[in-house]
Amino acid sequence: MINKRLLIKNLLAHNNENSFYDKKRQLNLHSKEGKAKFLKHICALSNSNPFNNSYIVVGVEDDTNEIVGDDFFDDSRIQNLVNAFLENPPKILYENIPFPNLPKDKVVGLVTIKPKNKISFFKKSIHTIPAQTSFVRIGSNSSPTIEKIPVSKSNVEAVISIENNSRNSIENTLDSVLDFITIRHKDLPCHYKVFRENFVVCWAGQKRKFREQTFFSRVDIELVNEQVKLFYSNQDDVVITYDENSFHITEYVPLGLNDKTSFYPLEKVTFTFYDNGYYKMETKMLFEPPQYNKKLLHHIYNATLNNIQKLQKGQLVDEKEVLNIPSTLMLCFLNDFKDAKDKLIEAKTVIKNYKNSLAYVYFKESLRILRKMKYNYS
Structure with a gap:
């Protein structure tokens, strides 16, 4: 099992961006320009790494490699954005990775682009990128190309080596649990649960009752053995439930025109854990916006x-x-x-x-x- 914090450190140890990873100060997916830049890098990294994972690290200063962090980004539907604009879209995963030197509300984003053997290209235009454009990595740059993209295995050995050097250990897991409970959240009630003898989920939050429902606020939830922050919010209220094989987070948002006294379920995220060392995340949107005169x-x-x-x-x-x-x-x-x-x-x-x-x-x-x-x- 890969320790994602250690993976980021090992990627950054290469110092300069290259054909299998890119680093960004922050993501801006609110504008067409920001979406276009993000999709360009996804397209290029995917096409240049058909046999190995490639990565984008978010929250790092480009010039100095300083880890400064970015806001927690919980958009599990970022895959939908990739699917909407790219033909032969790669599977991607966005994870929020906590670092000890960062404030509680800051994380480092890790985008993992899974390998595939088909060439990705833009099936429709966005911002200044026309449809049918394809990109490849040339050094640390994502560049458009009209030539046939050669199949390359040049990064396989380097990426496998980095990933193998980022494997987790029992010591790392225990240290992470103790750090979560006794240092980072010593002012909050903390809980943990072990799933399938492999996965350790820790969560902290202020418990309160509202209309017979128990909510947690100031919530921080982590899959500590992978150093992945599953949920973080200083504002929202969540309901946490779990059984032997799965962990459920239901997020509520307080809304109202002149106050925020009504709670509406926004989304339910379920993590299901398996004996083979893998887990699956499923998201269900629950939000029905209130209608007004x-x-x-x-x-x-x-x-x-x-x-x-x-x-x-x-x-x-x-x-x-x-x-x-x-x-x-x-x-x-x-x-x-x-x-x-x-x-x-x-x-x-x-x-x-x-x-x-x-x-x-x-x-x-x-x-x-x-x-x-x-x-x-x-």
């Missing part, structure tokens, strides 16, 4: 846009109303106000610069929910 909502929508304009002009706006901007525009969009999402994205700068940093946290949370909705229903 259109006349009332139209009034609130206009008032919210007016508050954004005031912020852009440097005028005072009640803090509670500012904090409600992201969730209000999200609810408006989910109630058929088609421009509401664009208005939210346009307000990013003024929200990010607001004195209360929670405003930007709520902004990212609203976009995360909308992204999940898009990948499920588009």
Whole structure:
């Protein structure tokens, strides 16, 4: 079993990006340009590594190799993005890897691109990349090509060596469990569960009851023997259940127009563990957005846009109303106000610069929910 934190360290030990791995300061999948850049690298790495895994490490300074981390990225549907634009899409996996020197809300992202023997190319255009374009890795660059891509095994030996040197040990697993419980989450109730004698899941969170349902908040859940963070949120509430072979996380989001007193199930993620050392993750979207009176909502929508304009002009706006901007525009969009999402994205700068940093946290949370909705229903 591979220790993903150790794998990242071993990849970075190569220092420079090459034809089997790339590193990024952060991912930006909110814009067409950001999606195009990400897909370009996926396409190139896949085509250049038909017999071995290839990787993208997210949260690393390009020049210095410093591990600075990025936000927890829980988009299990990132595969849908790849499938939507690439012909012969590779299977990819995005994992969030905690590092001891990073704040609790920061992780290093690890994108694993599985090998395949067919050439990937863009089946439709995005941003400046036209349809039918294919990419390969030339050194550390992802470059377009019109020539036939040769089948290469040049990276197989190097990648297998790196992966073998990243295998886990009992000592690493025990150290990780103790670190999780006694150091990183010493201020929270912690739990662990061993599945199939191979997998150790640890979780920490503040337990509370709401209408006969037990929720965990300030939640951190890790598959410690692989150093993979399964879930993290300072804001959301989750329900955790498990049996002998599986672990279930049901995420709830508090919503409301003027307050957030109603809890709506957003998504259920199930991890099923097997005797052969593998596990499977299944995701089920549960969210049914609340519907509101259109006349009332139209009034609130206009008032919210007016508050954004005031912020852009440097005028005072009640803090509670500012904090409600992201969730209000999200609810408006989910109630058929088609421009509401664009208005939210346009307000990013003024929200990010607001004195209360929670405003930007709520902004990212609203976009995360909308992204999940898009990948499920588009």
